[in-house]
Amino acid sequence: KAGVTQTPRYLIKTRGQQVTLSCSPISGHRSVSWYQQTPGQGLQFLFEYFSETQRNKGNFPGRFSGRQFSNSRSEMNVSTLELGDSALYLCASSSQRKLLWDMNTEAFFGQGTRLTVV
Amino acid sequence: GNSVTQMEGPVTLSEEAFLTINCTYTATGYPSLFWYVQYPGEGLQLLLKATKADDKGSNKGFEATYRKETTSFHLEKGSVQVSDSAVYFCALNEDRGGAQKLVFGQGTRLTINP
Numbered sequence: 001k002a003g004v005t006q007t008p009r010y011l012i013k014t015r016g017q018q019v020t021l022s023c024s025p026i027s028g029h030r031s032v033s034w035y036q037q038t039p040g041q042g043l044q045f046l047f048e049y050f051s052e053t054q055r056n057k058g059n060f061p062g063r064f065s066g067r068q069f070s071n072s073r074s075e076m077n078v079s080t081l082e083l084g085d086s087a088l089y090l091c092a093s094s095s096q097r098k099l100l101w102d103m104n105t106e107a108f109f110g111q112g113t114r115l116t117v118v
Numbered sequence: 119g120n121s122v123t124q125m126e127g128p129v130t131l132s133e134e135a136f137l138t139i140n141c142t143y144t145a146t147g148y149p150s151l152f153w154y155v156q157y158p159g160e161g162l163q164l165l166l167k168a169t170k171a172d173d174k175g176s177n178k179g180f181e182a183t184y185r186k187e188t189t190s191f192h193l194e195k196g197s198v199q200v201s202d203s204a205v206y207f208c209a210l211n212e213d214r215g216g217a218q219k220l221v222f223g224q225g226t227r228l229t230i231n232p
Contacts, residue, residue, distance in 0.1 A: 004161075031218060043207065043222040055217035090161055094218065106152070107220060109161040 002027065004093050004110035012116045018079040021113045025072050025093030032074040033107065034066060037088040046089075049074055081117045088112045120145040120212050124223035131198055132231050139193040139226050141182075141208035149210040151175075151184050151191040152220070156205045165193075165206070200230045 005024040013019050025032050034046040045058040049068035066076040072093075078085055092107035125140040143151065150169045154162040166175030171186035180195045191208060208223040 006161075033218065033220070035220070042224045043220075045219045045221070048218055050217075056214060056219050058219075092162075092220070106164055106167060107218075109154075109163070111159075111161040 004091055004108050006089075006091050006110035006113050008113060009111065010114045010116075012118060013081050014118055015081055015083060017081050018077060019081060019115060020075050020077045021089055021091075021115070023074045023076075023091030023093075023110060025074070025091075026095075026108055029093035029095050029108075030072050031094045032068055032072060033092045033094075034074070034076050035090045035092065036060075037090060037112070038086075043090070046076065078115075083117050086115060086117045088114050120149065120210060120221050122208050122210055122221055122223040124206075124208050124226050126224075126226070128227040128229060130229045130231065133200055134197045135230075137193070137195040137198045137202075137228070139206055139208075139228070141191045141193065141223060143189050143191065143208075143210050145189075145210055145212070147213075148186070149212060151182070152209045152211070153180070153182055153191070153193050154207040154209060154222075156207065156225075158204075162207065198228075198230050200232050203228055203230045 007022045031050045033048040035043050037043050047066050048056040052068045063079045068074045090112045091110045094107045121144045123142050152167045153165040155165045156162050166177040168175040168184035174183045182191050182193045205225045205227045207225045209220045212219045212221050
């Protein structure tokens with residue numbers, strides 16, 4: 001079973017540009033989450049999608065957006081890049097169902113996309 | 119809101135030493151608790167988990183017990199190896215009406231010397 005695939009692995013962008021990162025979840029997984037990892041702030045939640053709907057969003061500015069397609073693949077977009085957006089962006093997928101009492105969910109992470117803004 | 123606090127690193131040990139990495143949490147309800155490990159240049163790998171109070175998660179010689187009374191989930195290993203060198207993250211699963219979110223501690227960098 002293939003794992004979570006994130007592309008590209010590395011990106012270098014200039015301030016003011018925009019960027020799109022892609023995540024292909026494990027086959028059959030319908031929940032995809034995105035996290036930003038920086039040395040200063042650690043791992044911070046960006047958003048979560050389930051069946052093409054954004055269910056949860058972290059405290060990031062509107063420059064950060066995402067979407068999920070019908071095949072569960074997800075993209076996140078960052079517009080008007082700032083130096084502080086340099087980070088490792090991690091995507092996680094899970095087989096979590098909509099049931100509130102499904103306590104055996106676990107998230108599987110991709111290797112991440114390393115974004116450097118210069 | 120929910121939060122996770124880990125012992126500050128870095129932690130440096132000799133091979134075959136006993137390891138403890140402390141983790142405490144603040145949460146409403148009864149979240150699932152996790153330990154993730156990150157090797158250099160990699161994403162996060164689930165190391166172990168516990169979904170309810172008094173559950174013990176274990177994997178690859180690592181163990182952690184979900185302690186509701188002390189709101190803790192400390193990671194332990196009896197004899198560490200050089201290959202255990204990595205960054206370890208404690209996390210809880212925040213469930214808001216079905217929407218899932220992992221809340222992570224700040225991470226503890228572990229270095230094992232031969």
